[in-house]
Amino acid sequence: MSRELCIGAAQVDITPQYPAHLARSGRGEYRPARFVQDPLYARAIVLEAGGRKVCLVSLDLTIVTREWTERIREVAGEFGLEPDAVMVHATQTHSAPSLGYFMLDEALETPPELEWLRGSESRYFDFAFGRIVEAVRWASESSEPVSWAVGSGVEGRFAFNRRGVTREGRVIMPPRRWQEPLGPTYIRYLEGPIDPEVGVVCFRSPSLEVKAFLLHYTCHPVNVFPKPIVSSDWPGAWAEEMRGRFGEGCVPLVLNGCCGNINPWAPFDPDWRPDHRRMGRALAEVVDKVLEALTFQDEAELDWRVRHIRIPIREVEPELLKEAESVLSEHPTPPRRDDGSVEPEWMRAASIMSVHLLRKREPELDYEVQAFRIGDVAVVGLPGEPFVEGQLRVKLASPARFTYMAHCVNHYVGYIPTQEAFAHGGHEVETMYWAKLVPDALDMIVEEATGLLREMFAGKEEVGRNEGHS
Numbered sequence: 001m002s003r004e005l006c007i008g009a010a011q012v013d014i015t016p017q018y019p020a021h022l023a024r025s026g027r028g029e030y031r032p033a034r035f036v037q038d039p040l041y042a043r044a045i046v047l048e049a050g051g052r053k054v055c056l057v058s059l060d061l062t063i064v065t066r067e068w069t070e071r072i073r074e075v076a077g078e079f080g081l082e083p084d085a086v087m088v089h090a091t092q093t094h095s096a097p098s099l100g101y102f103m104l105d106e107a108l109e110t111p112p113e114l115e116w117l118r119g120s121e122s123r124y125f126d127f128a129f130g131r132i133v134e135a136v137r138w139a140s141e142s143s144e145p146v147s148w149a150v151g152s153g154v155e156g157r158f159a160f161n162r163r164g165v166t167r168e169g170r171v172i173m174p175p176r177r178w179q180e181p182l183g184p185t186y187i188r189y190l191e192g193p194i195d196p197e198v199g200v201v202c203f204r205s206p207s208l209e210v211k212a213f214l215l216h217y218t219c220h221p222v223n224v225f226p227k228p229i230v231s232s233d234w235p236g237a238w239a240e241e242m243r244g245r246f247g248e249g250c251v252p253l254v255l256n257g258c259c260g261n262i263n264p265w266a267p268f269d270p271d272w273r274p275d276h277r278r279m280g281r282a283l284a285e286v287v288d289k290v291l292e293a294l295t296f297q298d299e300a301e302l303d304w305r306v307r308h309i310r311i312p313i314r315e316v317e318p319e320l321l322k323e324a325e326s327v328l329s330e331h332p333t334p335p336r337r338d339d340g341s342v343e344p345e346w347m348r349a350a351s352i353m354s355v356h357l358l359r360k361r362e363p364e365l366d367y368e369v370q371a372f373r374i375g376d377v378a379v380v381g382l383p384g385e386p387f388v389e390g391q392l393r394v395k396l397a398s399p400a401r402f403t404y405m406a407h408c409v410n411h412y413v414g415y416i417p418t419q420e421a422f423a424h425g426g427h428e429v430e431t432m433y434w435a436k437l438v439p440d441a442l443d444m445i446v447e448e449a450t451g452l453l454r455e456m457f458a459g460k461e462e463v464g465r466n467e468g469h470s
Contacts, residue, residue: 003050003299007146007203009212009251010138011043014060014131015230020097020124021116022228023062026434028347030116030340036230038237038276040096042132043253044139045203045212046081047374052302054085054372055136056214056379058253060232061128063119064090065100066411068129075133079140084306087370087381090408091235091256094225097124099132102412104433105354107361114334117342117350146203146211149294150377150402153286156196158234158279159219161388162263163191163426171426174267176274184267191424194218194262195388195395198286199255199404201377204296210246214379215239216404217283218257218388219264223276234264237280245284255406260385260415260428303373305452309445310364311413312438316356316431324349324356354433365437368410369448373456376401380449381409386416387428390442397450399457416442 019032040060047054055076073083090099103119104110110117163171164187171191174184199216221233232239235254242252264279266272316324327349334342334350370381378400382390385407395403415428415435422429422439429435 003301005146005148005298005300006048006143007212008046008139008141008143009044010135010142011041011251012131012135012138013039014042014128015039016097016124021121022095022230023098023119024094024226026103026347026351026432027344028117028342031228033230034228037224038231040230040232041236042135043251044135045214045251045253046139046143047302048143049300049302053081054302054304055081055087055139056253056372057086057088057132057136058255059088059090059099059132060093060236061090061096061099062092062094063098063100063102063408063412064088064410065102068099068125069410071129072132072136076136079137084370085304087372087379088410089255089381089406091221091232091254092408093221093231093233093235095227095229095231095233097121099125099128104350105357107357108350108354111333114342117334117347144205146205147296147298148201148203148300149296150201151290151294152200152402153198153290154196155198155217155283155286156194158264158282159194159196159262160264160266161190161192161194161261162220162265163261163421163424164267165189165191165424169424171424173427174265176265177272178270183270187267190267191421192261192387192389193392195257195391198283198290199402200287200290201374202291202294210250212250213242213252214255215252215287216255216257218259218391219262220259221256223264223274223279231276234276234279234283237277238283241280241284242287255379255404256408257405258382258386258388258391258407260387260407260417262388300375301373303456305371305456307369307448307452309367309369309448311367311441311444312364313355313359313362313436314431314438315359316352320352320431321356324352328353351432355431355436358436365413367413367445369445369452370409371449371452371456378403378453378457380405380453382407382445382449383409383411384413384416386442386445387418387421389418390416390446393446394449398453400453403453413437416445418442
C-alpha cells in the first residue's frame with residue numbers, strides 16, 4: 001500500500017463574543033475579558049498515509065477537559081478517525097477561556113452565579129465545540145497530497161525556569177520585572193533547565209505552497225497575563241507570523257511542550273519586558289533558518305498509540321485538611337469581595353478539600369499517554385502540566401529522530417513536578433487541586449511514554465537519539 005502523505009488543514013475563530021471569564025491562578029479572582037487583543041483559533045491537521053489517518057487539534061484556550069475531548073473524538077469518527085487517533089491540545093494561554101470545568105472537584109457545590117470558580121463558564125462551551133468540530137470537518141474534507149520535511153533549531157532567549165531557589169532552600173516564582181534596586185538577590189539559582197528546541201514540520205503542496213506547519217516550543221503563555229484581555233499569547237503570535245510569511249492558506253499548528261515550570265519572564269534581566277509578539281517573531285525567524293536546510297519527501301509511515309496508567313491521588317495532610325474543613329464550615333457560601341472575586345482563603349480551602357473529595361471517590365486517576373508517528377517524527381501528548389525535566393528525559397530516551405511533545409492534551413490533571421521539586425516547595429507542589437498527584441507521577445509518565453515510543457519505533461533505533469538537527 002502506498003504511503004503517500006496527504007494532509008488537510010483548517011483554522012476557525014473561537015474568540016468569545018462577550019466578556020468571558022479568563023482562566024487564572026485559581027485564587028478566586030473573577031477576570032472577565034474587557035477587549036480582544038488577539039483572536040483565538042482552533043486549528044486542525046488531518047494526516048493520511050497507507051490507509052491510516054490521524055488528527056491533531058490545537059486550541060488557543062487555557063484548558064480542555066476529558067469530557068470535551070471525548071465529544072470531539074466522537075464527532076471525528078464521522079470522518080473516519082479512530083478515537084485514539086485524535087489528539088486535542090490546549091496551548092494554555094492564560095488570556096483565554098477554558099473548554100470544561102477544571103478548578104474544583106465536581107463534588108464540591110458552588111452557587112450557579114459563581115460557576116467561574118470552577119475555571120470557566122458553560123455559555124462558552126457549545127460555541128467553542130461547534131467551531132472546533134467545524135475545523136476538524138474542513139481539515140478532513142480538504143485533504144491533498146503533500147511533501148514534507150522536518151528539522152529543529154534553538155531559541156533560548158524567551159523561556160526561563162520559573163522556580164527560583166532562595167538562600168533558605170525554598171522555591172518562589174520570580175516576578176515579571178525587578179522590584180528591588182539590586183534585583184532578586186534573595187534568589188540563589190533557578191531549580192531546573194529549560195528546553196530551547198524549536199521543532200518544525202513543514203507540509204508543502206505540489207505547487208510549492210506551504211499548506212501547514214507543525215511547530216513545537218516549550219514555555220508558559222503568560223506574556224499578556226494578568227491583563228483582562230483576550231490573547232493567544234506567543235503561540236498565536238508565532239502562528240500569525242508564519243501566516244504572514246506564507247499566506248492566509250497556511251495553517252500553523254503550535255504544540256506547546258511540557259512547561260509546568262517554564263515562564264517567559266527573565267528573572268535576572270532588569271530591562272526585560274514580556275512581549276508575546278516579539279517572541280512570536282523570534283520563533284518565526286528560527287523557522288526561516290530551519291527551512292533553508294530541509295529536504296522534502298513524499299511518503300511517511302503513520303501510526304498512533306495510547307496507554308492508560310493509574311496514578312494515585314495524593315493524600316491531604318491532616319492539619320491542612322482540618323484547616324480547610326474549618327474555613328468551609330464557617331463559610332459554606334463563598335464570601336465575596338467588592339470586585340466580585342471570592343476571598344482567597346475560601347478558594348484555598350475549597351481547592352484543598354477538592355483533592356480530598358476526589359481521592360475518596362477515585363483514589364487513582366486514569367492518565368492517558370498518547371503518541372503519533374509521522375515518519376521519523378514522534379509527537380507525544382501528555383495531560384496536565386509536566387515539568388520540563390520529564391520532557392527532556394523522554395526526548396533523550398526516544399528512538400525517534402525528532403520527538404516533539406505537547407502538554408495539556410486531552411484532559412487536565414494539574415502540575416506534574418519532579419520528585420526533587422517537592423523538597424523545595426512552591427506553587428506547583430502545594431497540595432491544591434492543581435497539584436493533586438503523588439510525587440512519583442512524573443517518573444511513572446516518563447516510563448510509560450518512553451516504553452510506548454520504543455514499541456512504536458521498534459526496529460528503528462538506528463534513526464538516532466533525537467539528534468536535533470535537520
